[in-house]
Amino acid sequence: MHISEGILSAPVLAAGAAAAAAGTLAGMKKLDSEHIARAGILASAFFVASLIHVPIGPSSVHLIMNGIIGLILGWAAFPVILVALLLQAVFFQFGGLTTLGVNTCVMAYPAVIAGALTRPFVLQTGFRAKAASFACGVLAIFLSAVLAGAALMATEKGFLNVTFMILAAHLPVMIIEGIITLFGVEFLKKVQPELIGSFKDQASANKGER
Amino acid sequence: MTEEVFADGDSPLHRTAPVIRAALAIIYCTVVALLNEFYAILAALAFSTLMAGAAKLGPGRVLRHLSWALGFLLFLWLVLPWSISGSPFFGIGRLTISAEGVALCGRITLKSISILLAMMSLLATMRVASLGQALGKLGLPPRLVQLLLLAYRYLFVLEQEYHRLYRAARIRNFSPRTNIHTYRTFAYLAAMLLVRAVHRAQRVHQAMVCRGFNGSFHSLQVYRPTVWNPVVAVVGGLICLTLAVLEMTI
Numbered sequence: 383m384h385i386s387e388g389i390l391s392a393p394v395l396a397a398g399a400a401a402a403a404a405g406t407l408a409g410m411k412k413l414d415s416e417h418i419a420r421a422g423i424l425a426s427a428f429f430v431a432s433l434i435h436v437p438i439g440p441s442s443v444h445l446i447m448n449g450i451i452g453l454i455l456g457w458a459a460f461p462v463i464l465v466a467l468l469l470q471a472v473f474f475q476f477g478g479l480t481t482l483g484v485n486t487c488v489m490a491y492p493a494v495i496a497g498a499l500t501r502p503f504v505l506q507t508g509f510r511a512k513a514a515s516f517a518c519g520v521l522a523i524f525l526s527a528v529l530a531g532a533a534l535m536a537t538e539k540g541f542l543n544v545t546f547m548i549l550a551a552h553l554p555v556m557i558i559e560g561i562i563t564l565f566g567v568e569f570l571k572k573v574q575p576e577l578i579g580s581f582k583d584q585a586s587a588n589k590g591e592r
Numbered sequence: 593m594t595e596e597v598f599a600d601g602d603s604p605l606h607r608t609a610p611v612i613r614a615a616l617a618i619i620y621c622t623v624v625a626l627l628n629e630f631y632a633i634l635a636a637l638a639f640s641t642l643m644a645g646a647a648k649l650g651p652g653r654v655l656r657h658l659s660w661a662l663g664f665l666l667f668l669w670l671v672l673p674w675s676i677s678g679s680p681f682f683g684i685g686r687l688t689i690s691a692e693g694v695a696l697c698g699r700i701t702l703k704s705i706s707i708l709l710a711m712m713s714l715l716a717t718m719r720v721a722s723l724g725q726a727l728g729k730l731g732l733p734p735r736l737v738q739l740l741l742l743a744y745r746y747l748f749v750l751e752q753e754y755h756r757l758y759r760a761a762r763i764r765n766f767s768p769r770t771n772i773h774t775y776r777t778f779a780y781l782a783a784m785l786l787v788r789a790v791h792r793a794q795r796v797h798q799a800m801v802c803r804g805f806n807g808s809f810h811s812l813q814v815y816r817p818t819v820w821n822p823v824v825a826v827v828g829g830l831i832c833l834t835l836a837v838l839e840m841t842i
Binding site for chain 2: 384387388389390392410413416418419422423426427429430431434438447450454461465466468473475476478481538540541558561562564565566567569570573
């Protein structure tokens, strides 16, 4: 879900860049030098995950996983997603330079919001945790589609149909991301349970030590 | 799939200092993104094509890269022309395609292509390691530069890691279909990738601390000052100025 270059108007691009800068600043506060390596390598993992295509009927969609990234990283998801998108722009010319701010907002705010809303329930057990993980994946994609639509609509009202089609096209993606997040979180909770919300916990733990 | 296909070239643009190219890319792309006049956009397309020529990118590779990025534009062409009201351009029954819609699509497409060509010729012609340092010199916070360079360094490692995991699944007769088993397998693969990323990060961090990492990475690629530095800076500046003047005066 990258909005490509040359579409959005100047005010939207500027607002996107400012909002992305604010989020990145908030995220960088969570990243002390202890965590830079972890965040950097998670950014490459996020990039690689977006190369994974899962089949849906005769077609396929690629994973996005901003829900899981939000669960693990909290606000630190912002710089991580920014860096991954910049790499995509340089490698594949997906997205772009001027739209980097808007695209970061489109992916990262939903990650932060979905992660924060569902994390307390995800950490519980049983049905509740499963429902929360599923909801996290769905919500992150839904919000991303809404934000992308909002950016287009703010540029030009004639983009209304495009916005509806983006939302419609993302319905199956939402379901798949929900399922992937559900199983992915289940796996993480078995294999590396301390990972979820790890940046938040460790940042506060470090504060306690000082 | 992830390769820096344009980075290994030899052209005036390849030899220009990364800082100049990065600054020029940011200014040029911003100017082009803000253009609205058709003739100014055509001029931008011409300038970008010249840049791609100057960088000796090779038409085949350029077209392939453009085609990856143009999916969204194709989608716009399918939807926009009949969803923007205006004077009819062409009509079939109740569906009318408006001249305004076609013009908007045309402008967007040409701007997109211009910016992509400029990014390929200015940014994709350097390694990300050089780009990170250039962005650092342009004022990007050092820790963000570190993040970018680390992400870039481990991109290829993790891609191989994923291929290894996927190969292991294939050997065990996994064939992707539209069913829950497939989705569960991919979810486990992706989650395992995250777990391995974190484990590797721990080792990397320890290794960095052991070697006295002080917060800056060094690039082995040395850019000697060349005559192209001032030339690219001045010509690039003039191009941006020309576009801005065209946009204002038409």
